[in-house]
Amino acid sequence: MSPERLARINAMLDNRQSDLTICLEHIHKPHNLSAVIRTADAVGVPEVHAIWLAESTRVSNHKASGSGQWVDVRSHDSTADAINHFRGQGMQVLVTNLSDTAVDYREIDYTRPTALMMGNEKDGISDQALALADQDIIVPMVGMVQSLNVSVAAALILYEAQRQRQAAGLYGVRTLDEAICQRHLFEGGHP
Amino acid sequence: MSPERLARINAMLDNRQSDLTICLEHIHKPHNLSAVIRTADAVGVPEVHAIWLAESTRVSNHKASGSGQWVDVRSHDSTADAINHFRGQGMQVLVTNLSDTAVDYREIDYTRPTALMMGNEKDGISDQALALADQDIIVPMVGMVQSLNVSVAAALILYEAQRQRQAAGLYGVRTLDEAICQRHLFEGGHP
Ligand SMILES: C[S@@+](CC[C@H](N)C(=O)[O-])C[C@H]1O[C@@H](n2cnc3c(N)ncnc32)[C@H](O)[C@@H]1O
Ligand SMILES: C[S@@+](CC[C@H](N)C(=O)[O-])C[C@H]1O[C@@H](n2cnc3c(N)ncnc32)[C@H](O)[C@@H]1O
Numbered sequence: 001m002s003p004e005r006l007a008r009i010n011a012m013l014d015n016r017q018s019d020l021t022i023c024l025e026h027i028h029k030p031h032n033l034s035a036v037i038r039t040a041d042a043v044g045v046p047e048v049h050a051i052w053l054a055e056s057t058r059v060s061n062h063k064a065s066g067s068g069q070w071v072d073v074r075s076h077d078s079t080a081d082a083i084n085h086f087r088g089q090g091m092q093v094l095v096t097n098l099s100d101t102a103v104d105y106r107e108i109d110y111t112r113p114t115a116l117m118m119g120n121e122k123d124g125i126s127d128q129a130l131a132l133a134d135q136d137i138i139v140p141m142v143g144m145v146q147s148l149n150v151s152v153a154a155a156l157i158l159y160e161a162q163r164q165r166q167a168a169g170l171y172g173v174r175t176l177d178e179a180i181c182q183r184h185l186f187e188g189g190h191p
Numbered sequence: 192m193s194p195e196r197l198a199r200i201n202a203m204l205d206n207r208q209s210d211l212t213i214c215l216e217h218i219h220k221p222h223n224l225s226a227v228i229r230t231a232d233a234v235g236v237p238e239v240h241a242i243w244l245a246e247s248t249r250v251s252n253h254k255a256s257g258s259g260q261w262v263d264v265r266s267h268d269s270t271a272d273a274i275n276h277f278r279g280q281g282m283q284v285l286v287t288n289l290s291d292t293a294v295d296y297r298e299i300d301y302t303r304p305t306a307l308m309m310g311n312e313k314d315g316i317s318d319q320a321l322a323l324a325d326q327d328i329i330v331p332m333v334g335m336v337q338s339l340n341v342s343v344a345a346a347l348i349l350y351e352a353q354r355q356r357q358a359a360g361l362y363g364v365r366t367l368d369e370a371i372c373q374r375h376l377f378e379g380g381h382p
Contacts, residue, residue: 008335015333031222035343041334070335106354139350142206142362143232144199144261144379152226152346155339159330159347163297171333188335 001189009188012070015044016176019091019113020161022154023049023082025129026120035151036118040071043162046176047072051079053120069187083132086115093117095125095133096157098147102138110161111168118154192380200379203261206235207367210282210304211352213345214240214273216320217311226342227309228262234353237367238263242270244311260378274323277306284308286316286324287348289338293329301352302359309345 022045027033033050040048048071076082086093091113096102108114117133119125124147130136139148139156147153165171174181213236218224224241231239239262267273277284282304287293299305308324310316315338321327330339330347338344356362365372 012335035340038336038339039343041336042332042339044333141233142235144203145229145232148229148233149226152230155343156350
């Protein structure tokens with residue numbers, strides 16, 4: 001591995017936010033999954049979690065992800081399982097929800113350990129996710145369409161998290177598990 | 192038309208930013224065009240401009256747009272034509288460019304009349320657009336992927352513009368041409 005590439009991977013690892021993650025509930029369009037994974041990488045989210053609609057989607061989505069080498073995609077069997085996992089990590093669980101009572105996404109404190117849940121392209125977030133989450137949030141819209149594309153909404157919220165965490169000095173400080181870092185350094189050197 | 196719907200359309204028209212627009216250079220994936228149009232509507236951008244790669248893309252893209260009723264898609268024959276059009280409206284022209292010298296998108300003043308140009312999925316922005324623009328801008332990334340999805344990058348910049356313009360009191364004040372407003376009120380009442 002060239003010294004430049006080693007430095008690049010190490011810089012990436014220093015910017016990974018081990019306590020910030022995103023979870024996709026029943027997303028079925030591969031291009032949306034792929035766009036979310038690229039954004040996750042770009043803001044330093046090390047893992048993308050997913051609850052698949054069907055086994056078939058799981059496989060095709062996984063293959064379609066492309067940039068998946070640097071972001072781990074972890075599957076859960078149910079919404080409750082995923083949320084339990086996040087709680088076990090001490091994370092606040094935020095769900096995106098197109099409701100009048102949801103809070104503006106810019107009012108949330110993302111410097112706390114945070115899991116962000118995005119809903120299905122057609123039906124949105126499940127009632128179960130809404131019931132189990134700490135808070136529902138929305139990206140305000142002033143037009144006529146009902147919703148944004150799911151990967152667009154995810155990116156707006158993750159970049160707001162990035163902005164807050166940057167201001168709080170949470171980038172450039174390695175927090176990622178050493179075993180994960182070693183795996184990336186090894187695989188990145190032998191692509 | 193119900194009073195509620197009339198009020199909704201009027202509120203939308205009051206939030207339209209007649210001096211903020213976006214231009215897509217040679218975008219060819221319909222789902223990206225569609226996502227950009229939804230975001231444009233959501234932040235109050237009344238028109239999306241496009242320079243098509245080929246006549247065939249133009250037609251299929253246009254049909255795929257869906258939410259197009261509330262956002263006008265205007266075509267230009269060339270990048271130079273499009274930029275001339277924006278200059279004629281007194282707009283600063285910003286191009287997105289994945290370069291070390293591009294300015295962080297959060298440092299730009301979007302309360303000025305602004306046209307934002309996005310590049311092709313594969314090749315990015317053209318050299319011509321870069322040469323003719325006032326400024327190139329970038330959404331910073333701290334991971335390993337080379338770029339964000341184009342509709343994701345567009346949304347991050349447009350929502351930063353929305354944030355600045357909201358703070359400057361530019362929403363809720365009708366600036367859109369009266370003829371355009373009348374057309375939307377008419378068509379929206381007879382969908
Ligand atoms: C196309 S939307 C789902 C629309 C669905 N009809 C509904 O009512 O929820 C798919 C997902 O994108 C996200 N999303 C879209 N627009 C959003 C917004 N303005 N604020 C927050 N999340 C949004 C949410 O995660 C949503 O579940
Ligand atoms: C997939 S990218 C093009 C990648 C191309 N290989 C290049 O070097 O430009 C498609 C478009 O998305 C936008 N884009 C993607 N990532 C961006 C970023 N980080 N900052 C600004 N614009 C971005 C730009 O408009 C770009 O032309």
